Each structure stands twice: as C-alpha cells, then as structure tokens.
Amino acid sequence: xxxxxxxxxxxxxxxxxxxxxxxxxxxxxxxxxxxxxxxxxxxxxxxxxxxxxxxxxxxxxxxxxxxxxxxxxxxxxxxxxxxxxxxxxxxxxxxxxxxxxxxxxxxxxxxxxxxxxxxxxxxxxxxxxxxxxxxxxxxxxxxxxxxxxxxxxxxxxxxxxxxxxxxxxxxxxxxxxxxxxxxxxxxxxxxxxxxxxxxxxxxxxxxxxxxxxxxxxxxxxxxxxxxxxxxxxxxxxxxxxxxxxxxxxxxxxxxxxxxxxxxxxxxxxxxxxxxxxxxxxxxxxxxxxxxxxxxxxxxxxxxxxxxxxxxxxxxxxxx
Ligand code: XMP
Numbered sequence: 005x006x007x008x009x010x011x012x013x014x015x016x017x018x019x020x021x022x023x024x025x026x027x028x029x030x031x032x033x034x035x036x037x038x039x040x041x042x043x044x045x046x047x048x049x050x051x052x053x054x055x056x057x058x059x060x061x062x063x064x065x066x067x068x069x070x071x072x073x074x075x076x077x078x079x080x081x082x083x084x085x086x087x088x089x090x091x092x093x094x095x096x097x098x099x100x101x102x103x104x105x106x107x108x109x110x111x112x113x114x115x116x117x118x119x120x121x122x123x124x125x126x127x128x129x130x131x132x133x134x135x136x137x138x139x140x141x142x143x144x145x146x147x148x149x150x151x152x153x154x155x156x157x158x159x160x161x162x163x164x165x166x167x168x169x170x171x172x173x174x175x176x177x178x179x180x181x182x183x184x185x186x187x188x189x190x191x192x193x194x195x196x197x198x199x200x201x202x203x204x205x206x207x208x209x210x211x212x213x214x215x216x217x218x219x220x221x222x223x224x225x226x227x228x229x230x231x232x233x234x235x236x237x238x239x240x241x242x243x244x245x246x247x248x249x250x251x252x253x254x255x256x257x258x259x260x261x262x263x264x265x266x267x268x269x270x271x272x273x274x275x276x277x278x279x280x281x282x283x284x285x286x287x288x289x290x291x292x293x294x295x296x297x298x299x300x301x302x303x304x305x306x307x308x309x310x311x312x313x314x315x316x317x318x319x320x321x322x323x
Pocket of ligand 1: 106200201202203204244278318319320323
C-alpha cells in the first residue's frame, strides 16, 4: 500500500532514468490525467518537458486561460498554447454526423499537434496520460472484445505518426489514485476533481453542425449551470453535468413581441462507471434558478429543458 507521495517519488526516479537529459513532449488537455502527468514530469525533469495545449474552440468557458494560468504562470511549466479554433471550426463546417465530427476533431487535433511538435527541436519522448483502465480498454479493443459504441479518440494515434518513445507514468494507476497524486503535486482541487469532459468537447454537445455562434452561447449556458451546481453544493453529488445546444427554435414572448430562439438542454447524471447512469434528481429550485439565469442572461435562448433519460438506452452525451 503505497502513499501518493511514494508513488510520485518512485515515478520521478523512473522518469529520470528513462529520459536522462533528453526532451519530452506532452499534449496537455486540461483534463485530470494529462494535468497530473504535466505536474509530475515538471517535477521530475523541469525544462526538459514541453507541453502543447491545443485550443480547438470547443472548450468550456475560460478553460484555455485556466490551463495556462495553472501550468505556465503558477508552476512555471513550459506550455505552448495553439489557438486552432478557426482550423477546427473550418473543418467542421457543414458536418452534422456525430461520428464524422468526432473523426474530424480527432484528426485535426493530430494534425495541429504534429505541426506544433515539428517546430520543436530535439524531442525524443512523447508523454501520455494513459491510465490503467485505458490500457485494459485498448487491449480489449485489439482482441475485439470491446463493443465500441462511440469512437473515443483520446488514446492512441500519436505514437505511430510521431515515432517517439512513450513516457506513461500513470499506466498502472486508477483514476482515484491519479487524483490523489494530483492533489499531492499541488494541482488545484477543482481541476483534479472536475467532471470528465469528452475529447471532442462542445463539438458533440452542439447537435448537428457546429458553429461558433452556437459554441459561444453553449459555453455561457454551461458555465451558469456549473456555477449554480457549485453554489447549491450539488456539483460533487453528480458525476457529470453539462448543457447541450439544441439547434431548434422555440417561441418566447418578450414584451409585446414573440421571438423564435434556441433551446438549451441540461444534463446531469449520477454514475459509478459511466456505463450506466441515472439522471440526477436535482432540486426544482436549482433547476429554476439555472433556467431563469440562462434565459435572462443569454440573448438567443428562449427555453431550457432538463433531460430525464437514464442510460441505457440514452447515452450520457446527446451525440
Ligand atoms: P456516453 O455518451 O457514451 O458517455 O454515455 C460515456 C462517457 O464517455 C464520455 N464520452 C467521450 N469521451 N471522447 C471522449 O474522450 C468521446 O468521443 C466521448 N463520447 C463520450 C462522456 O462524456 C461520458 O463521460
């Protein structure tokens, strides 16, 4: 039974032994796993680590700034931020199919990341936030045991194209252990215990074609929902909660006029393993507050709905 501090020390030694005085590249997403790898490697090898953070334009409100603040400003990690919103949204133009969108977002990520990596000289290793369940899952996928319902793009893909040796210090750890390491390494609690966020981001929370206008509205609605969940002490009672943009217009009455505006759906679930999930029985007062705020504060939204579907058959994401 190892303590987080012992695991960190052990991994620091292993990384130093593997890497020596050479250089490591890490794709930092802001998620728990890559964040913990960044903090760990920074502690182990300092400036021999370079992180690339790709802003795909499909992140949550202020997410890019928060990642830069935590890692670059506070910790002194070398992070290159790539603003690739135009590239992602351009590639997604006219595409409505969810799996097609996932593929485009995944492939564009690899293109952008590769292009950025090519500019950095003398990189010998690629670090990844692979954790034990990912190892199991991809082993199952290779033997055909996994029933792949949605293509999750955040594991694999890069090593083949980049021909770098891998550094994967979390390979033997479960999520709760990774979180404890994160806290021990001094990462902010809110970052370490944040709900999971899919690789394709808001790209699969905007139903159908993705547009910047939709993403901007959705980011604000989602931020209001999350803020009120925190205020009501419900955030950590749910496993995942978010807003979804429905590209349909519904009637609203404002003053003397009728307006046709967009619809936002709220989704909050409780689950242990994300394979099955129950919709969270949020208090009506909380839903009322979130709904009022979204409709009053965001122009362009006339209606808010709450998703009361369980998984199965409804998946957690709407796409
Ligand atoms: P579903 O919607 O399949 O989601 O019930 C189960 C969990 O997986 C996340 N999810 C994804 N994560 N890439 C990811 O990295 C994806 O394409 C993707 N699709 C779903 C979802 O947020 C939930 O936590």
